[in-house]
Amino acid sequence: GEDVEQSLFLSVREGDSSVINCTYTDSSSTYLYWYKQEPGAGLQLLTYIFSNMDMKQDQRLTVLLNKKDKHLSLRIADTQTGDSAIYFCAEKKGSASKIIFGSGTRLSIRP
């Protein structure tokens, strides 16, 4: 199947860590992505991980990949108000041009 699943909402307190989870179904996926969509804008690539990696860290962002469970997570440390957005998990299979997107998780930050 091609489903990529995410929970729809997450609310965290400013300064805490946010963890956004995603499950995918295709074990042949080569790249897995996190895209960010700010209000009224298109999506932008936030970070990605290649399927032969377990973890990738980039400043406040940590991506964890569990291939056995087909589970991907994005951790944002020290969450700020500017992190309020919708975060999309996505996967690419082999050499295909297509990317399959999840439904998106809306992250809201409370003071």
Place this chain on the structure above:
Amino acid sequence: NAGVTQTPKFQVLKTGQSMTLQCAQDMNHNSMYWYRQDPGMGLRLIYYSASEGTTDKGEVPNGYNVSRLNKREFSLRLESAAPSQTSVYFCASSDRLAGGLNEQFFGPGTRLTVL
């Protein structure tokens, strides 16, 4: 570089009217895509063009047609608009590198309402 541009930004149509959404990219990308975004449904691929001269159906092609006019431009046409086509439409482009990252660059979107 403007990146990916889309026109119009907003449009209201009556049921049965037709219109074309325009998309252009200035990054010399080979592949271009049209998505629709609906609440709780995420992004769904309507059509894509892996390279100039080719187009393929995505997940939800019914009611739409596309034209890859040249390497820069990829248009989406609604021949007879229906209320179910009320959505936000995004165009995207990417380099087509076999086995590569395939980062997609998105336009700002067109918000379409069909009454």
